[in-house]
Amino acid sequence: MHLQLGQVPTLVISSPEFAREVMKTQDKIFASRPSLKATEILFYGCRDIGFSHGEYWRQVRKIGTLHLFNSKRAQSFRGVREETVAHMIENIRLASASSLGLVNLSEFVKSYVVDVIARVTFGKAFLGKGVPERIHRLVEENGKLLLGLHLEDLFPSYKWLEFFTGLNAMTMKTFHGWDDLFNELIDAHIHARGGAYEGNSDFVDVLLTFQKEDSRDGAVLTREDIKGILQDVFGAGTDTSYVLLEWSMAELIRNPNVMTKLKEEIKETIKGKSIVDEDDISQMEYLRAIFKETLRLHPPVPLLIPRESTEDTTIQNYKIPARTRVFVNAWAIQRDTKYWESPEEFLPERFLHNSLEFNGNDFRFFPFGGGRRICPGMHIGISNFELMLANLIHHFEWKLPNGMKERDMDMDEAPGIILKMKSPLLLVATDSQ
Numbered sequence: 402m403h404l405q406l407g408q409v410p411t412l413v414i415s416s417p418e419f420a421r422e423v424m425k426t427q428d429k430i431f432a433s434r435p436s437l438k439a440t441e442i443l444f445y446g447c448r449d450i451g452f453s454h455g456e457y458w459r460q461v462r463k464i465g466t467l468h469l470f471n472s473k474r475a476q477s478f479r480g481v482r483e484e485t486v487a488h489m490i491e492n493i494r495l496a497s498a499s500s501l502g503l504v505n506l507s508e509f510v511k512s513y514v515v516d517v518i519a520r521v522t523f524g525k526a527f528l529g530k531g532v533p534e535r536i537h538r539l540v541e542e543n544g545k546l547l548l549g550l551h552l553e554d555l556f557p558s559y560k561w562l563e564f565f566t567g568l569n570a571m572t573m574k575t576f577h578g579w580d581d582l583f584n585e586l587i588d589a590h591i592h593a594r595g596g597a598y599e600g601n602s603d604f605v606d607v608l609l610t611f612q613k614e615d616s617r618d619g620a621v622l623t624r625e626d627i628k629g630i631l632q633d634v635f636g637a638g639t640d641t642s643y644v645l646l647e648w649s650m651a652e653l654i655r656n657p658n659v660m661t662k663l664k665e666e667i668k669e670t671i672k673g674k675s676i677v678d679e680d681d682i683s684q685m686e687y688l689r690a691i692f693k694e695t696l697r698l699h700p701p702v703p704l705l706i707p708r709e710s711t712e713d714t715t716i717q718n719y720k721i722p723a724r725t726r727v728f729v730n731a732w733a734i735q736r737d738t739k740y741w742e743s744p745e746e747f748l749p750e751r752f753l754h755n756s757l758e759f760n761g762n763d764f765r766f767f768p769f770g771g772g773r774r775i776c777p778g779m780h781i782g783i784s785n786f787e788l789m790l791a792n793l794i795h796h797f798e799w800k801l802p803n804g805m806k807e808r809d810m811d812m813d814e815a816p817g818i819i820l821k822m823k824s825p826l827l828l829v830a831t832d833s834q
């Protein structure tokens with residue numbers, strides 16, 4: 402579908418055949434990103450991975466994929482996740498004891514994901530007094546700035562628009578909040594490590610090893626580049642993961658049979674232990690199927706991150722001019738009756754005993770995108786999700802408050818680039834231990 406959004410020619414792709422053209426056959430032509438006002442400011446003039454392009458993008462993407470987000474590194478943060486989960490479970494227990502069981506689960510899962518990401522990025526030792534609170538506030542502000550389509554992005558040549566919308570001033574305020582924080586924490590790392598970053602494994606340490614002339618892979622990052630990449634980790638790695646936990650819990654409440662099956666799988670796997678750890682997680686097929694089904698029905702980035710064509714091209718006789726903005730509608734394709742049986746139903750079983758994966762090769766199911774822009778952080782996303790969900794289910798009995806019925810649940814989606822639930826998920830938690 403072609404839409405003229407303000408001054409911007411826009412293409413929305415809603416079929417697997419066209420998605421394949423954009424993310425595989427003509428991936429090179431569609432691998433660029435448009436320049437958007439808030440991202441331009443927040444990501445240091447797009448020095449990050451998600452919004453940069455060309456040779457610079459190739460270099461930072463390589464650093465991200467090989468050194469920050471690979472499965473080995475994700476695995477090395479196991480202790481961080483297990484500790485944060487245990488802490489969060491305790492907090493939920495305390496909250497439910499003081500409020501007749503009622504908890505705002507949305508707040509807890511958000512807090513969990515932001516805490517894990519903050520620890521893997523900066524290291525626990527550097528998260529001193531007041532720092533976690535500042536990070537939480539800035540992530541919240543990012544959410545408001547990055548989620549919408551701003552007028553400035555639809556009429557890029559009308560520079561005067563920013564005087565009316567106030568977007569510039571708002572974004573600059575948040576940017577300075579992040580910039581101060583990044584500078585403080587980078588300086589603290591330089592001071593504490595005395596130049597010996599290797600062997601220390603938080604993201605700031607890893608990125609600082611690329612600041613030197615003799616750094617690995619021939620890449621040399623400036624401090625601005627490092628801050629741009631750090632901004633990506635929070636921009637791309639927090640909201641995406643916590644909304645998935647929210648949606649999955651909502652679906653488990655609406656589908657008690659799925660909840661029961663998951664409980665049984667957990668019980669059989671952990672054999673009487675008090676907490677689910679990551680060795681257990683690797684054996685849970687049904688949990689992985691729930692992860693996939695949540696990604697299918699509620700993809701956190703429903704239109705992926707917008708792309709932009711770099712030259713004139715043709716897809717099945719349609720002429721696509723250079724600089725067309727492209728949204729790939731994963732949400733619509735993953736609910737299309739042509740490719741899915743009972744697509745509106747939450748049926749994790751559809752992912753059992755088959756090879757349907759989200760590795761970007763199947764254009765009916767691509768919640769992490771595809772081609773050269775495919776999400777590099779998926780290992781971290783998976784681990785954050787599975788450990789938390791399994792422990793939430795293992796430690797508590799969950800039900801709706803005040804005799805509310807499943808059919809009364811508000812499953813509406815809030816508008817925005819990230820698919821959030823419109824209303825927070827309020828549930829009653831009873832300790833099941």
Ligand code: HEM
Pocket residue numbers: 450451452462465470633634637638639641642645700701702705706707768769770771772773774775776777778779781782783
């Ligand atoms: C379950 C959670 C997550 C989902 C569903 C998700 C989804 C996505 C999607 C759809 C894209 C765009 C792909 C495209 O344009 O084809 C993306 C890009 C990206 N994601 Fe994720 N993501 C998740 C978690 C994370 C995490 C935890 C991190 C890092 C800590 C991360 C880092 C990135 C980065 C850096 C990009 C930009 C890649 C590029 O443009 O080259 N993501 N993600």
